[in-house]
Amino acid sequence: MSTSGISVEARRIDALLLRALYGGSKSYWELMREGHAQTHHILESLQGLLKNELVTYDGNRFVLTEAGRRQAEALGLDRVADQRCETCAGRGIILRPPFDRVLEAFQEIVAMRPKATPDFDQGYVTPETTVLRLALMAQRGDLAGRDLLLLGDDDLTGIAAALSGLPRRIFVLDVDERIVGFIRDVARDRGWDNVHAEIYDVQDPLPETLRGQFDVFFTDPVETLRGIFLFLSRCTEALRGPGSAGYFGLSYLESSWKKWRDIQRGLLDMGFAITDMLGAFQDYQLENIVAQGYPVAKMAPVPVGEPDVPFYISTVYRLELTEAPKPLYTGRLELGTDLYYDDEACVTLRRP
Amino acid sequence: MSTSGISVEARRIDALLLRALYGGSKSYWELMREGHAQTHHILESLQGLLKNELVTYDGNRFVLTEAGRRQAEALGLDRVADQRCETCAGRGIILRPPFDRVLEAFQEIVAMRPKATPDFDQGYVTPETTVLRLALMAQRGDLAGRDLLLLGDDDLTGIAAALSGLPRRIFVLDVDERIVGFIRDVARDRGWDNVHAEIYDVQDPLPETLRGQFDVFFTDPVETLRGIFLFLSRCTEALRGPGSAGYFGLSYLESSWKKWRDIQRGLLDMGFAITDMLGAFQDYQLENIVAQGYPVAKMAPVPVGEPDVPFYISTVYRLELTEAPKPLYTGRLELGTDLYYDDEACVTLRRP
Structure with missing residues (x-):
């Protein structure tokens, strides 16, 4: 052979x-x-x-x-046929009440959202993915009556969560004032007084008022090792304690299994057990991959056109604290462009 | 509240x-x-x-x-409705060719198998689970043309794998001579010359001829920490090297998240990244749970009847070696009943 x-x-x-x-x-x-x-x-x-x-x-x-x-x-x-379930595209989760109606309402809102910008390594998941991730959280008992932190929310998961009416409190932190402004506007229009959004740079310490205040977090961090640990450290610091849960997305497309192993070691060190890991759960809608010269397009062995399918996918991790939260980083940490870019990145644009 | x-x-x-x-x-x-x-x-x-x-x-x-x-x-x-996909019962995987036909043929064979015995903490998964787990392996590229080790095989996964015709070599190790004899008989009847089965006690060193010889393993170990590490160490020692994959089942019903975290640390120490973790993937068919006095039945707050559904479920982990295999244990290790039983066990019978 x-x-x-x-x-x-x-x-x-x-x-x-x-x-x-x-x-x-x-x-x-x-x-x-x-x-x-x-x-x-x-x-x-x-x-x-x-x-x-x-x-x-x-x-x-x-x-x-x-x-x-x-x-x-x-x-x-x-x-050997494809063994994936076609009904749920292999995710195991589908949108049932209230999430089927949440998706409809959410799609009307996202049509008006700020455009993604490479300034902050944005690139959002499909609206369906956003709502499916909430359905997963509800299925695990992590949404209804819970206090939810979202760190980085260009996906507008906070708005979808509010549409479900299930969390007790929703707090969004994002570095992009456009995102924060948009979420605040929608929350004001809808009369959601349990939805908050603040401008926050992950390199800054977590505001003291947010420490130890949440049952659940979701974040879809940058893909560098230090960047991931920084995002997850801030989220971890915000959790109440044992039994609190966290969700985040991680793609094997941009990170070697070796890097996954390093990340997993960090998760355990922060006090978490990994309870679930659902592959190809998140579909991203990335645009102008060829036109913008992303490495993944330039590295193709032949000239290729713009993506015809959402090619960028990621795994959703669910974590649960088994002891007091132990963030790897606290306080101010300056990472500069190292926050966003390392040798394994290929769907991230290096900024000048 | x-x-x-x-x-x-x-x-x-x-x-x-x-x-x-x-x-x-x-x-x-x-x-x-x-x-x-x-x-x-x-x-x-x-x-x-x-x-x-x-x-x-x-x-x-x-x-x-x-x-x-x-x-x-x-x-x-x-x-909030149940968000699980009904088509695949939340697994994300369904049986498509060749596994749909494998299940039919497999069910005829398992009807004749040796009965489970608490002597070895046996208790097998449903035939559908056995075949679904192979479909998952095929979906990840871990079955066709691969050399497959099964450590402990009361589920008869080796026979189902052989029915698929996909692996290059299938090697079963089991402590129960009835299982080994049954697999050998079926292999002889069917003329499968790539299927081998040997009697093996996990407390003994892995036979030298099996070290570094496999691309993939599957094991459904006992649920004690040392027992799990012993099973996984033997399997790890049998793998070729980076890129080799392993699958095993772990239930949160009998193991705290704290124990999961300890197990996960051991997996990383052995050289693996965890690449997938599919919850409630495996259904077990356990019989006479009340009659045999399993702790899970005795601990019920009210008198309960025998299970009306497969209540015992487990998560399937997929692992991939990112470096040379580093088993935690090598050589002979005497565990006695500590192999099978610890304080968290409740679907395991303590032997006299």
Whole structure:
């Protein structure tokens, strides 16, 4: 076999791509969703498959060659269908009352929101993802009657949470005054007196009035190790204590499993057990990936068009404190551009 | 509110039970599935709800009292439906080719299998769970063409894997000679020359010929901390290296989140990142829980009948090595009954 002598992981990714392509031609962006690995490794695999002429590019989509079909059949991949549940797209969660109606109301509101800006590594999830993540929290008992902190909320999860009418208190911290202003305007219009939003730079200490005040947090942090720990430290400091829960998104597309391991060690050190980890739960709606010159587009082995599917996905972690919260960072911490960018980033624009 | 002054976790479990009961009366065993917490904590919550007369027992099932209904409504729980996907029962994975046909063939074979024995803390998952777990492995690229180790296989996952025709090699280690004999007989009948089964006590060193030989393992270990680390150490020692993957089942019903955290630290120490963690993925078919006097039945606040639903569920972890395997234990390790039993166990029988 042409794949002998290569690493265990590379063989795994090869097989995932071959299986996906056996089912029909795929765009570059569709293949990014299939590899269950870091973008760099998916790219290496794709380059190897092209070089060995198992896969070819028709100018628009990747297709299996005759040799590729034989290879897939030799591995038995022709007999393996996609096992994901189509009803829930593999998430295990669907939108039932009240969240089905929340999504409708939410979509009207988000149509008016401020545009994402690379100034703050924004790039929001689809409205459906925002509401699905709340449905997950409700399913775990983490929404109704709870005090909820959102750190960084370009997704406007705070507004969707308020539409559900379930949390006791919703507090949004965001560095972008446009987001904070928008949430305040909506809350005023709707008469939500339990919804608060404040401008906050994660490099600053957590305001004293917010420490130890929350049952649950959600954050979708930047993807650098120190940045993630900084976001999660602020959130951890805001929790009440044992039994308090946290949710955050993490993508394997921009972070190696090695980095995941380092992050997981930090989570345990902060006093959490990881209770759930749902892969490909979050779909992001990123625009102008090619036009803006994101590394993931520039690194493609062939010239590619703008994404035809939400290619950027992330895993949702649920954490639960088993002891008093122990944030890794407290006080002011200056990170500058290191907050946003490291060597593994490929769906983040380096600022000048 | 009657729940003020109690812990964050207790309020969460209370809310989950109240919500479940708002949807209709529930058996003791159905409530065990709903709490998303350790059995001890679910029991404390249930006892509190009974004592505060929010819940009552009608001799057969638990029901909300009028005060319980008002409490649920005050928390907004009357408006929150179950968000789990019904198609896949919240797993995100369903049985598509070849696994739909594997399940049919597997069910004929398991009808003839040796009965579970408490001698080895056996208690197998449903045949559907066995095949779903293989579908998950296939979905992650961990089955086709892979060398698969199964440590402890009263579930007969090795046979189901062989029926799929996908793994390159399947090696089963089990302490129960009846299981090993059964697997060998089936393999001989079917002419599977890539399926091997050997008698093995996890307290013994891993046979040298098996070290560093596998791409993937699956094990459903005992639930004591040292027992889990022993099972996982043997499995880890059997893996090739970075990129090799492991799967195991862990229940929060018998293990506190604190223990989960300790286990997770051990996983990282062995060289793994946790890549997926799918809750309530595995359903067990346990019989005669009341008749055999399992602690979970004796601890019930009211006399209960035998389980009417598979109440015992567990989470499936997927691990991936990010560096060379570092088993916590190597060589012979004598654990005796400590292998099977600790203070958190409640669905395990203490042997005399």
